[in-house]
Amino acid sequence: MSKIRVLHYINQFFGGIGGEEKADVPPSLREGKVGPGMAIQGAFRDEAEVVSTIICGDSYFNENLDEAKAQILQMVKDVNPDLFIAGPAFNAGRYGVACATIAAAVKEELGIPAITAMYEENPGVDLFRKQLEIVKTANSAAGMRDAVNNLVPLALKLARGEEVLGPEEEGYFPRGIRVNYFAEERGSARAVDMLLKKIKGEDFETEYPMPVFDRVDPAAPLKDLASATIALVTSGGIVPKGNPDHIESSNASKYGSYSLEGFNDLTSETHETAHGGYDPVYANQDPDRVLPVDVLREMEAAGEIGKLHNMFYTTVGNGTAVASAKKFASEIAQKLLSAGVDAVILTST
Amino acid sequence: MRLELGIINITDVQLGPSAAIKDGTLYVDSDALVAHLLENEERLVDVKVHLARPGESVRITPVKDVIEPRIKVDSEAEVFPGTVSKVLPVGSGRTHVLRGAAVVTIGKIVGFQEGIVDMCGPGADYTPFSQLNNVVLEFVLQEGLPAHDREQALRFSGLRAAKFLAEPAKDMEPDEITTYETLPLMEGVKRYPDLPRVAYLQMLQSQGLLHDTYVYGVDAKQILPTLIHPTELMDGAIISGNCVSACDKNTTYHHQNNPVVADLFAKHGEELQFVGVIITNENVFLDDKIRSSDWSAKLAEYLSLDGIIISQEGFGNPDTDLILNAKKIEALGIPTVIITDEYAGTDGASQSLADADPSADAVVTGGNANEIVILPKLDRVIGDINVVTVIAGGSDKALREDGSLEVELQAITGATNELGFGKLTTKGY
Numbered sequence A: 001m002s003k004i005r006v007l008h009y010i011n012q013f014f015g016g017i018g019g020e021e022k023a024d025v026p027p028s029l030r031e032g033k034v035g036p037g038m039a040i041q042g043a044f045r046d047e048a049e050v051v052s053t054i055i056c057g058d059s060y061f062n063e064n065l066d067e068a069k070a071q072i073l074q075m076v077k078d079v080n081p082d083l084f085i086a087g088p089a090f091n092a093g094r095y096g097v098a099c100a101t102i103a104a105a106v107k108e109e110l111g112i113p114a115i116t117a118m119y120e121e122n123p124g125v126d127l128f129r130k131q132l133e134i135v136k137t138a139n140s141a142a143g144m145r146d147a148v149n150n151l152v153p154l155a156l157k158l159a160r161g162e163e164v165l166g167p168e169e170e171g172y173f174p175r176g177i178r179v180n181y182f183a184e185e186r187g188s189a190r191a192v193d194m195l196l197k198k199i200k201g202e203d204f205e206t207e208y209p210m211p212v213f214d215r216v217d218p219a220a221p222l223k224d225l226a227s228a229t230i231a232l233v234t235s236g237g238i239v240p241k242g243n244p245d246h247i248e249s250s251n252a253s254k255y256g257s258y259s260l261e262g263f264n265d266l267t268s269e270t271h272e273t274a275h276g277g278y279d280p281v282y283a284n285q286d287p288d289r290v291l292p293v294d295v296l297r298e299m300e301a302a303g304e305i306g307k308l309h310n311m312f313y314t315t316v317g318n319g320t321a322v323a324s325a326k327k328f329a330s331e332i333a334q335k336l337l338s339a340g341v342d343a344v345i346l347t348s349t
Numbered sequence B: 001m002r003l004e005l006g007i008i009n010i011t012d013v014q015l016g017p018s019a020a021i022k023d024g025t026l027y028v029d030s031d032a033l034v035a036h037l038l039e040n041e042e043r044l045v046d047v048k049v050h051l052a053r054p055g056e057s058v059r060i061t062p063v064k065d066v067i068e069p070r071i072k073v074d075s076e077a078e079v080f081p082g083t084v085s086k087v088l089p090v091g092s093g094r095t096h097v098l099r100g101a102a103v104v105t106i107g108k109i110v111g112f113q114e115g116i117v118d119m120c121g122p123g124a125d126y127t128p129f130s131q132l133n134n135v136v137l138e139f140v141l142q143e144g145l146p147a148h149d150r151e152q153a154l155r156f157s158g159l160r161a162a163k164f165l166a167e168p169a170k171d172m173e174p175d176e177i178t179t180y181e182t183l184p185l186m187e188g189v190k191r192y193p194d195l196p197r198v199a200y201l202q203m204l205q206s207q208g209l210l211h212d213t214y215v216y217g218v219d220a221k222q223i224l225p226t227l228i229h230p231t232e233l234m235d236g237a238i239i240s241g242n243c244v245s246a247c248d249k250n251t252t253y254h255h256q257n258n259p260v261v262a263d264l265f266a267k268h269g270e271e272l273q274f275v276g277v278i279i280t281n282e283n284v285f286l287d288d289k290i291r292s293s294d295w296s297a298k299l300a301e302y303l304s305l306d307g308i309i310i311s312q313e314g315f316g317n318p319d320t321d322l323i324l325n326a327k328k329i330e331a332l333g334i335p336t337v338i339i340t341d342e343y344a345g346t347d348g349a350s351q352s353l354a355d356a357d358p359s360a361d362a363v364v365t366g367g368n369a370n371e372i373v374i375l376p377k378l379d380r381v382i383g384d385i386n387v388v389t390v391i392a393g394g395s396d397k398a399l400r401e402d403g404s405l406e407v408e409l410q411a412i413t414g415a416t417n418e419l420g421f422g423k424l425t426t427k428g429y
Helices: A037-044 A058-063 A065-079 A093-110 A123-128 A141-160 A187-200 A281-285 A293-301 A322-338 B030-040 B147-169 B185-191 B230-234 B252-256 B259-267 B286-302 B317-331 B385-389
Strands: A004-011 A028-031 A048-056 A083-086 A114-118 A134-136 A178-182 A229-234 A238-240 A256-259 A271-273 A307-314 A343-347 B002-009 B012-015 B020-022 B025-028 B044-052 B058-067 B070-072 B093-099 B101-107 B115-118 B133-141 B176-181 B197-205 B211-215 B226-228 B238-242 B273-282 B307-311 B336-342 B363-368 B372-375 B380-383 B405-408 B424-428
Touching (some): A004 A037, A004 A065, A004 A093, A004 A141, A028 A065, A037 A048, A048 A058, A058 A093, A083 A141, A187 B307, A229 A322, A238 A307, A293 A307, B025 B133, B030 B044, B044 B147, B058 B147, B133 B380, B197 B286, B230 B252, B259 B273, B286 B317, B380 B385
Parallel strands (some): A004 A083, A229 A307, A229 A343, B012 B025, B197 B307, B363 B424
16 A cells, blocks of 8 residues: 555644734745654655645634635645644644644535644634544643644545544544444343442443533514514425425424425425424314414405515424534524515424 | 233234124124124224235225223223223233234325335334224314314224223233233332342423323323333323324334333342333423423433433424433443434434434434335335325335336334334445
8 A cells, every 4th residue: 555645734833834923914825744744744754745834823723714714725635645734732722723723624615634733722622523523632732742643544545445443542632523323232231231230339431421401592572573574494204295305203304495485374284294293183173283374364455564475494304414404594593584574483292 | 110011912904793702703793893883983984994014905094093992800000091981090900911902093184294004015014003903093183173173083993992902802811811010119128138229211202293292191291200110001001192204203113112122120129120210391491491301311310320311203393302311321321222224314324313422322213214115016005105205204106007116214103112122124335
């Protein structure tokens, strides 16, 4: 197998250009290894070669994010390495954010294996730990040797497409990716063992650490309902009869947008639910029970609301991944905003 | 309460001229079985009997329920009280079990929720029912029946079939006999003064059509949390009326063979005292959730427990019930372990549960139900393969051109069971 070709990204300081006063230098590409690239090359031995190094000022990167990203991605494309390494950034905040941003972009946009390393309090960790492996380091360059020794074996695995083990084994920050496997014991036996340990006050390891949830502040109330355009959006799965866009009954991969023009009342003739997570009988008998078009038309006629928006947006909120729900919501919100909608009634099931 | 389970090992199933069990083979008299079912259920028009054995190239869908044939041998009470048998107390005496055999019910889809059972290949690793000698009953019902009626007719017919198939076992000598006993409260305290008192809180799915569970025939939506002997479960006191997202719903087979009950009994008298089972529901109304979780916590305190295992059924909406139960019981100083599963997206990167609380710090997971699996084409389909485009876990891309399936694990019956029936679990990367 030919040597793995590595492109290394570092900042102006590690690149030997200068300190804070040189933090605004734009990216430049150099042949071969520079600064910490020496240590990385040492750890690679003959397995891989640092063929080029990109040096970019931290201020330049963070203040000209889009431009800097585009310039650097172009350099990466030109070099076309087998592996991209950024940092280690230790506890340098702007450097860490730059390393993680560009490594994630190289991985996602160019499909080239990419990795970086930094200290746990570096803001780059929380911003990008989901997107890629970020190897744990000490908080200063005094920990360079350990950082390189931890980074290199994992980088080689990524470059070769080998199986990456868990965060504990490999020394990267947990990415929060849940992967299935078959355990030795069945779940009930694991539960009994875990309970006995917990009762005795012994150490036990939960299989799912509880996350901290996002909280959303409610929007400010409308000032004038009588002139407001109100839209209906639902995760209760109401769709035109026949589910024309085949929205899945669980873990929906899409949402539908359908016209309410000419509908004063939804009926079992015109609409139904595609949702697989609740008793559909009552929603199918009268879809207004989930998407209350009838009531809103009455309020519209009585002048209580300005008007009902002529489109409704719908998906199935049953086992649907939060990432998908977020994506649908931001697209739907954008469409509602551009249509001049003042408020939305969100219904579930 | 004391129950003897007499296990009769079944290693093969065959259609026979008459019903019998001989040398581990269950012979099914299909004419008699069909006649029995038609006679007892006027909404049934036809029943087709299929057999599916471990390792065969067979895919079964849409699966509604799986039931283990059992029969009580020495009492007036019969299995499945309050549904297809009289409401008499079960859980004591002796019950014979056709271990290794099952009734699997299928038929025209009722909702979008039914599951898939593969008898070989990668899909077979995810469902315990691939290991059984299955009598698959394909039910044809009268046209135009309301969905709730369809569901009930199918459910009752499956239970009747399981009772019927077990009849030849009534007078047999079992291969092995295991005794399970739960002592009255005070006797238990005296007998095991030094062992931690542990109970099991079983949450029963009760969200509506194809999400219902029945306790002695009572719809679990209408119960308040209550106590039940673990041996009553073994006699079919709790039966399944749900298969929504079939991966984490308890079939009647799961209730009959509840693994938490089995594993608590396994350590009973040695490392813990298994006090009993509290059952609660998972209703959709917030008031019900609050009332039921308050009640479960009161019962846990009332029983002077040192610890409790809580099993969930389903996901999303019931995550709220799960967390309420754990939070309120932990607040009383009683340690909990919860058993759940995860919906972390096909990439495993989204949050897994719809609710969370820091006090729920001991979690066992049955795996990420959103994970995609490819199930190769099998030689024979029992049922209707086209349902995979609409069942939970399927999509319009589920049925691939070469006949293989691309589905989420949630479409496979029992794949991420939250009683901890299987070994599948998840770890964080």
